[in-house]
Amino acid sequence: MTAVATKAPTPKNKKYQQNPKHAVRDIPARIFIWIGLLAGAAFAGLPVLWMLSSSFKSNREIFEFPPRLLTESFSFDAYLAILSDPSRLRFFINSYVVAICVTILTLVVAIHAAYAFSRFTFRMKHPLKLLIISVQAVPPITVLIPYFGIIVALKMYDTYPGLIFTYMLFTLPYAIIMMTSYMNSLPRELDEAVRVDGGSSMTALWRVLVPVSVPGIVSVGVYTFMIAWNEYLFALTLTSSESMRTVPIGLQLLMGQHSFQWNEIMAMSILGSIPVLALFLFFQRYFMSGLTSGAVKN
Amino acid sequence: MITPLASEPASTARPEGPGDPPPSGTSAAPAPRRRSHLGRALEPLAFLSPTLILLAVLMVLPIVLVIGYAFMDNVVTNPDPEFVGPANLIEIATDPTFHIALRNTVVFTVVSVVAHMILGLTFAMLLNSKRVSVTSRAVLRAIYVMPWLFTVAVIAVLWRMLLAPSGVINYLLSTDVEWLADPRLALGTVTVINIWAGYPFFMVSLLAGLQGIPGDLYEAARVDGASPVQQFFHVTLPQLRQIIVSLLLLDMIWTSAQQFALIWMTTGGGPLSSTEMLSTYTYKLAFDDYEFGLASASAVLVLLVSMVLAFFYVRHEKARES
Numbered sequence: 001m002t003a004v005a006t007k008a009p010t011p012k013n014k015k016y017q018q019n020p021k022h023a024v025r026d027i028p029a030r031i032f033i034w035i036g037l038l039a040g041a042a043f044a045g046l047p048v049l050w051m052l053s054s055s056f057k058s059n060r061e062i063f064e065f066p067p068r069l070l071t072e073s074f075s076f077d078a079y080l081a082i083l084s085d086p087s088r089l090r091f092f093i094n095s096y097v098v099a100i101c102v103t104i105l106t107l108v109v110a111i112h113a114a115y116a117f118s119r120f121t122f123r124m125k126h127p128l129k130l131l132i133i134s135v136q137a138v139p140p141i142t143v144l145i146p147y148f149g150i151i152v153a154l155k156m157y158d159t160y161p162g163l164i165f166t167y168m169l170f171t172l173p174y175a176i177i178m179m180t181s182y183m184n185s186l187p188r189e190l191d192e193a194v195r196v197d198g199g200s201s202m203t204a205l206w207r208v209l210v211p212v213s214v215p216g217i218v219s220v221g222v223y224t225f226m227i228a229w230n231e232y233l234f235a236l237t238l239t240s241s242e243s244m245r246t247v248p249i250g251l252q253l254l255m256g257q258h259s260f261q262w263n264e265i266m267a268m269s270i271l272g273s274i275p276v277l278a279l280f281l282f283f284q285r286y287f288m289s290g291l292t293s294g295a296v297k298n
Numbered sequence: 299m300i301t302p303l304a305s306e307p308a309s310t311a312r313p314e315g316p317g318d319p320p321p322s323g324t325s326a327a328p329a330p331r332r333r334s335h336l337g338r339a340l341e342p343l344a345f346l347s348p349t350l351i352l353l354a355v356l357m358v359l360p361i362v363l364v365i366g367y368a369f370m371d372n373v374v375t376n377p378d379p380e381f382v383g384p385a386n387l388i389e390i391a392t393d394p395t396f397h398i399a400l401r402n403t404v405v406f407t408v409v410s411v412v413a414h415m416i417l418g419l420t421f422a423m424l425l426n427s428k429r430v431s432v433t434s435r436a437v438l439r440a441i442y443v444m445p446w447l448f449t450v451a452v453i454a455v456l457w458r459m460l461l462a463p464s465g466v467i468n469y470l471l472s473t474d475v476e477w478l479a480d481p482r483l484a485l486g487t488v489t490v491i492n493i494w495a496g497y498p499f500f501m502v503s504l505l506a507g508l509q510g511i512p513g514d515l516y517e518a519a520r521v522d523g524a525s526p527v528q529q530f531f532h533v534t535l536p537q538l539r540q541i542i543v544s545l546l547l548l549d550m551i552w553t554s555a556q557q558f559a560l561i562w563m564t565t566g567g568g569p570l571s572s573t574e575m576l577s578t579y580t581y582k583l584a585f586d587d588y589e590f591g592l593a594s595a596s597a598v599l600v601l602l603v604s605m606v607l608a609f610f611y612v613r614h615e616k617a618r619e620s
Contacts, residue, residue, distance in 0.1 A: 026429055029429060030429050030430075033424055033427050033429055034430070036420070036424050037424050037425075037430065037434075040420070040424065040438075041438055041441045043494070044442045044443075044444055044445055044494075044498075045441045045444060047456055047457070047460060047494070048444050048445075048448075048456075050456075050459075050460060050466060051456050051459075054459065062459070063462065063464045065464075065469060066469065067469055108348075109348045109349055109352065110349075112345040112346070112348065112349075113345060113346050113348075113349040115345050116342035116343070116346045117342075117346075120341065120342035120345075122339065122342045122343065124343070125342070130612070131353070132349070132353070133612070134608055134612070135353060135357055137551050137604050137605070137607070137608035137611070138357065138361065138601065138604065139554075139555030139556060139577070139600050139601060139604050140555070140556060140558070141555065141558060141576075141580050141600060142360075142361065142364060142555075142598070142600055142601040142604075143357065143361060143364065144581070144597070145364055145367065145594050145597060146361075146363035146364045146367060146374075146594075147360045148374065148584075149363070149373075149374045150355075150363075165352070165356065168356070169352070169353075172349060172353070176349065201341060201345075229449065230449035230451075232450060232558070232562075232563075233559060233577075233581075236562075237585065247449075247451070248449055248451035248559070249451075251451045251452065251455055252451060252455075252563055255455060255458075262459050265455050265459070266456070266459070269448075269452040269455060269456060272449065272452060273447065273448050273449065273452055276447055276448075276449070277447055280443075280447055
């Protein structure tokens, strides 16, 4: 996913809020807005709340009539069933290994590429940038078939490296574009001073530019991790043994094998969402500003 | 491979004065002139080399191969494929299931994208309202963003539970409907799930866009006696137009080509092809039927559609920049 460039948010609302003249006339408007806001919150939040509630229920209770949001037989059984089963824990280990490796490798490669785009002029610059942007528009299903053959030929079928390199294909273009626009926003004096003093470009990049790019690196890293954690199509096609499957595929397997142990499926869904939710919560500020401070445009 | 740029006169390279804005775009930032030197010309390419190698092996090569495969038979599984010319493309283009998949993809994409836009804009406007306190807005925004944070696999299993015949949605609507198993309803149902999953991206981007609209524009409109509705159509929409067009095009590119997981895990393209998409159709040809040549032909057609959309997107972005 990519975001669209927009201006930075400017909080400019206070003066309207405190104008007493508007207060009375505002009441119908306020009611109208709150009805809209709560309807929207129900649309967005209730399914998620239902998922959470079902993960604490017994299977019988999930389809009981009338349905109840708060369960009588509240228990962590479904979570314990997932966490005590080595074959299911394996899905999580695989997802963590793959997503962390993809994030680190993508960041290293993208930082170098962004440096080249941000601080150098060279003849192939614009065609290459256009190529990288257009890679994002290539549908995964298009490359899947030859890709499958290449991965088998490279003996990377059903291995970590197979998945890791594959995911870089999806994460790199976005990471490079986002990272370049971040570096463009940093003054050139920073790293040029090092080079003027005789330091190499590598020194300028890693000693000076990277440390001040931490907010940008964090938002790119979070996004990369999310893409790798969530990927489904290639994980389905490029792995075959159950011990190599990632969480999204594991979820599907759980649905097929233990047909409709809904509480366990929901518990695994929650557990499988925690890394992304946690990253989003911790880095929300970096992340949102990274997303909105202009990916595609620059 | 790394050449220090020390010989370069510093004064010409560095913009003087504290008031100078940082370079905001690569095209806009004038780079200092350097003496031509082979090492220096190669340096940016050295920094780019891991990217270029990866993209060549993982992207360019597969695209070239898939176009080649589209004109061959017995590919991937067989060591000596046979050249068949445009036969595969003709067979795909005349396959009724392909037509159904194409039609479903168009319906699914257009309805999803339009609904994403309307919901995203509505929620963004509500969240931007000055009549609601900052704290409430922050809490509500966190709730609204939630669908975006779940992987498609989780969204698929969650909605399968909600939509089950004895599930909570049927209870709330007092119905007894097989939402995902009824051929008349399945396409609409998966579209609604996709709408739920996808609007936050619009909302977040449009919220940032709304906050970027200068307040004096509204003030001027109010002075001229414009009603809130008129303000929306004459200030808000024109100011957001560029972002909205970008978002619509981006979302079309993604939705048309990348919805595989949601369909695969909810209906698998069924019942009776009623939710078959170009991606599930292609996947089945390749990995269920092992018709890699035909699947490649279908994949090439999908690529063509995406490239047309991408062309419009890039053209729009270029126009936006200038």
